[in-house]
Amino acid sequence: MSTTDTAETQQAERTLQVYRVYIKVAPEKVWQAITDPEWNGRYGYGAPQFFELRPGGSYRSTASEEMRKVSDEMGYGIPDVVVDGEVLEAHPPRKLVQTFRMLMSPDAAADGFTQLTYEISEVAPGVSRLTVTHDVTGAPSLAAVVAGAYEDQGGGGGGGWAWILSDLKSLLETGSVLAA
Amino acid sequence: MDDDRVFKALADPTRRLLLDRLFVRDGQTLTELESAVEMTRYGVMKHLKVLEEAGLVVPRRSGREKLHFLNPVPIRLIHDRWIDKYTERHAAALVDLKNELEGQS
Numbered sequence: 581m582s583t584t585d586t587a588e589t590q591q592a593e594r595t596l597q598v599y600r601v602y603i604k605v606a607p608e609k610v611w612q613a614i615t616d617p618e619w620n621g622r623y624g625y626g627a628p629q630f631f632e633l634r635p636g637g638s639y640r641s642t643a644s645e646e647m648r649k650v651s652d653e654m655g656y657g658i659p660d661v662v663v664d665g666e667v668l669e670a671h672p673p674r675k676l677v678q679t680f681r682m683l684m685s686p687d688a689a690a691d692g693f694t695q696l697t698y699e700i701s702e703v704a705p706g707v708s709r710l711t712v713t714h715d716v717t718g719a720p721s722l723a724a725v726v727a728g729a730y731e732d733q734g735g736g737g738g739g740g741w742a743w744i745l746s747d748l749k750s751l752l753e754t755g756s757v758l759a760a
Numbered sequence: 761m762d763d764d765r766v767f768k769a770l771a772d773p774t775r776r777l778l779l780d781r782l783f784v785r786d787g788q789t790l791t792e793l794e795s796a797v798e799m800t801r802y803g804v805m806k807h808l809k810v811l812e813e814a815g816l817v818v819p820r821r822s823g824r825e826k827l828h829f830l831n832p833v834p835i836r837l838i839h840d841r842w843i844d845k846y847t848e849r850h851a852a853a854l855v856d857l858k859n860e861l862e863g864q865s
Contacts, residue, residue: 596820598786
């Protein structure tokens with residue numbers, strides 16, 4: 581086995597989830613909807629996300645009112661910061677790479693940091709293609725959550741990335757989210 | 761990405777089988793997918809191209825290889841466009857009923 585073969589074997593063993601959606605707005609709007617807490621708390625899980633958009637900058641997402649309410653009703657606590665991580669690359673409005681650790685449940689938190697990449701390209705004037713690649717290698721609990729495995733259980737499990745991106749498309753193209 | 765392409769892509773049993781294979785294990789090469797179906801390499805390539813054009817498969821380069829990933833978003837968009845949360849509950853109940861009846865046979 582050459583070193584090249586070993587490197588390719590390791591590459592092949594990574595667990596990636598890839599999601600792609602086309603949205604009829606310019607890349608700048610998609611970038612804003614992902615990185616600006618005024619926007620990113622309005623779709624999907626509804627938890628605002630705060631980015632320091634530079635390599636080494638911090639990333640955190642705080643619990644939404646809805647999350648707190650549901651958790652209180654069920655008699656469980658919820659951490660203030662539900663997801664944390666670090667910004668690795670920020671090239672507005674084309675590419676964002678970050679680490680991502682979910683703190684909502686002990687299982688997901690134990691999975692540790694994963695790597696998340698957003699890529700935005702303009703495929704026609706005013707039409708963006710957003711590709712989300714989540715490297716969930718060694719993070720089985722988080723992988724199940726972001727794949728939408730718990731959606732039909734209710735309780736805010738949500739439909740994962742496919743649901744988030746569908747909701748984002750709805751918000752940007754129609755001005756309202758799906759649940760509204 | 762328009763719905764027509766998604767419906768057309770899903771209308772073929774071989775293409776649905778390829779998606780099923782990717783659901784079981786994501787990120788496969790053409791060679792790996794080829795082994796799943798009784799078809800020439802060229803035939804599988806043509807089907808994958810239709811799936812890519814419909815957005816149901818997203819290719820990614822990994823070294824010298826091209827890996828194919830299942831993208832569920834187009835199906836999700838059709839689901840969200842056509843089934844609201846109320847009809848979904850009825851549909852889920854019917855699916856449960858069907859499973860229960862078939863399980864009893």
